Amino acid sequence: MLRTILHRLLGMIIVMALVVTIVFIIVRVTPGDPAAMMLGPDASEADIAALRTKLGLDGPIITQFAYYVLGLVQGDFGQSIFLNQPVTQALAARAEPTFFLTLFSLLIASIIALPVGILSAYWRGSLFDQAATTLAMFAASVPSFWLGLVLMQIFAVKLGWFDTSGYGGPGASFGERLNHLVLPAVALGVVSSALITRFTRASMLDVLSDDYVRTARSKGMSEWRVVIRHAFKNALIPILTVIGLTAALLISGAVVTETVFGVPGIGNLVVSAVLRRDYPVIQGALLVIAGLYVLVNFGIDMLYLLIDPRVRY
Known part of the structure; x- marks a missing residue:
């Protein structure tokens, strides 16, 4: 190990x-x-x-x-040319919106994808399975920024339920900030759920026909226990892989969504830095995103060791 x-x-x-x-x-x-x-x-x-x-x-x-x-x-990412402050300080000031946007988007994607993928595999060939597969393909083809604009037009402009842009003032509460992140998180989460749904379905189909699943059923176990405790647990490794990749992609994919919704996160900072040719900020942001990507994959690898003892050997 x-x-x-x-x-x-x-x-x-x-x-x-x-x-x-x-x-x-x-x-x-x-x-x-x-x-x-x-x-x-x-x-x-x-x-x-x-x-x-x-x-x-x-x-x-x-x-x-x-x-x-x-x-x-030495831990020095350089000095921002336009902001006239250390790059680490500029990134730290923008990290909170991006972190919560990525976290909420991943939660939304997982809440949608995991149940749909499991049920789609369990009811293979049914109307539910066909509808879930079609919707997943449609969600995968929809640009997140376009979906964000549609959600903004319906739920922010027409209904007035959420704020159209920003992240709240300096003294805004967590609830107010969350209100600003709902629409961009839903836009990113729905699009990202398509890949997780398809991988969950494929992974579950591989294990539902295995001998140990039939053995568990023959022992009189409930279907819920067979599907969740036995089948889903053994199908979890490829699902964790795609969830980890999705989390990393959400960090980089937030660039466009943050710009559309005016969220002052790292993605918005990168766009401004690119337009201004602020080399230190661009380099620092890309390195942070790449570092998070590597750390997420390392964390997923460590989860493998906990979930499946065979990986340790």
């Missing part, structure tokens, strides 16, 4: 090293000069060159990369 954990940790380090390199290169080759954008169209070439020197953008790429990696090792 310890060997498995060390192997996963080594893999995480290698992946993050590759992510750091790729993110740095992609951001640097993107067209646009942040110094020129900061000073405006009336700035002279001398002023732009002086600002590039001040920001450290005039040195060789290798030198910039070396200083960047050295800063990361």
Whole structure:
């Protein structure tokens, strides 16, 4: 078991090293000069060159990369060019909306997908199964931002049940903030539930026909106990995998949804940073998202060890 954990940790380090390199290169080759954008169209070439020197953008790429990696090792993600504050501080200020939006979206997706997937597999070929499969395919093809706009038009503009945008004022209560997150969380959750539903159905179909399920039924166990305790438990590993991947995708997928609903989260910050060519913020946000993605997958791997003892060996 310890060997498995060390192997996963080594893999995480290698992946993050590759992510750091790729993110740095992609951001640097993107067209646009942040110094020129900061000073405006009336700035002279001398002023732009002086600002590039001040920001450290005039040195060789290798030198910039070396200083960047050295800063990361020391926990320094750099200084935001436009916000004039440390990147870690800018990300921390935007982390709460993104965290709760991702959490609520994943809860909504799981609450929808798990029961539907289990019942669809149990009633295979029935009208319910066909309807669930069709709706899952439809949900998978719907863009989350379009669904968000539809929900906003119906439940915020026409009915007035929820707020259209924002995250509440500085002194807003948790209930007020939750009211702002309901529509974007539903938009992300419904779209994400399609993949979990299909994987749950497929995984349950694989185990419902196994010998141990028939043996459990022959012993007189109730159908609920056979399906949930025996079949669902053994089908849980691939389902956990797709839930973990969905959680990671929700973090990155919140970029568009946060922009549509005006949620001041990390996704909104990334969009603003891209438009302004704020290199440190873009790099820091992408590294945080990639790090969370890796951590989620590591957590799922550790859950494997708890759910299925065979994984330990």
